[in-house]
Amino acid sequence: MxxxxxxALLLSLTLAGCGADKLETAGNEPPExxxxxxxxxxxxxxxxxxxxxxxxxxxxxxxxxxxxxERPMGSGLAVNxxxxxxxxxxxxxxxxxxxxxxxxxxxxxxxxxxxxxxAVLRNPEFVTLQKEYLxxxxxxxxxxxxxxxxxxxxxxxxxxxxxxxxxxxEAEALQVQLSAQAAQLRIAGLPVGGAIVPTAALRAPGRxxxxx
Numbered sequence: 279m280x281x282x283x284x285x286a287l288l289l290s291l292t293l294a295g296c297g298a299d300k301l302e303t304a305g306n307e308p309p310e311x312x313x314x315x316x317x318x319x320x321x322x323x324x325x326x327x328x329x330x331x332x333x334x335x336x337x338x339x340x341x342x343x344x345x346x347x348e349r350p351m352g353s354g355l356a357v358n359x360x361x362x363x364x365x366x367x368x369x370x371x372x373x374x375x376x377x378x379x380x381x382x383x384x385x386x387x388x389x390x391x392x393x394x395x396x397a398v399l400r401n402p403e404f405v406t407l408q409k410e411y412l413x414x415x416x417x418x419x420x421x422x423x424x425x426x427x428x429x430x431x432x433x434x435x436x437x438x439x440x441x442x443x444x445x446x447x448e449a450e451a452l453q454v455q456l457s458a459q460a461a462q463l464r465i466a467g468l469p470v471g472g473a474i475v476p477t478a479a480l481r482a483p484g485r486x487x488x489x490x
Contacts, residue, residue: 373480375466377401380477390482397480404466408474411459415471418456421449 331341377399384396428445431437460470467478 369483369486371396371480371483373399373401373466373478375401375403375407375478377404377478390486392482392484394482395479396482398477399467399480400477402476404468404478405474405476407459407463407466408468411456411463411470412474414452414456414459418449418452421445421452425449 331339378401380398380400382397384390390396425442425445425448428437428442432439432442463470467480469475
């Protein structure tokens with residue numbers, strides 16, 4: 279009668295120990311291959327070009343997020359770049375007779391109108407061209423007077439026809455030279471006749487902006 283309670287107590291302890299061993303064994307066993315936990319099932323591989331910042335990193339960098347909105351810019355935006363125009367819109371301006379720039383009031387990017395003075399050029403050849411024009415004009419004046427005299431003598435049958443023809447040819451040749459000299463002066467931007475000037479104005483052929 280005294281041994282029965284002890285035997286029952288021993289059996290109870292043995293069964294309890296077996297249960298604890300089974301629980302410990304089950305906790306130490308690795309999960310079966312191919313089985314995924316709930317956390318692993320919900321995780322996805324991050325994109326290789328995606329950068330993620332934590333809240334602390336965003337605060338340290340001073341980053342703020344918000345919705346995209348259209349707003350007028352309160353100030354200009356300074357950027358580096360090069361302006362270019364189509365070939366048909368680009369005009370290269372050169373002085374027909376050369377020379378050096380004596381003065382100009384334009385800067386790169388300044389808008390100009392057709393006929394506006396771009397620069398004032400100086401060239402000793404300008405003086406020579408105007409001098410030759412005035413000399414030709416004086417010779418033509420004399421040739422025209424001689425032509426009129428020879429015509430009158432020929433009509434009065436005092437002088438032969440060849441004298442009149444020679445005077446006429448001389449006057450026509452001088453007139454051609456004078457016209458060519460005047461055209462050259464206009465191309466160079468020099469005055470035709472009048473006072474001799476050593477400078478010429480280089481003018482814009484059309485509207486646009488000054489470039490390098």
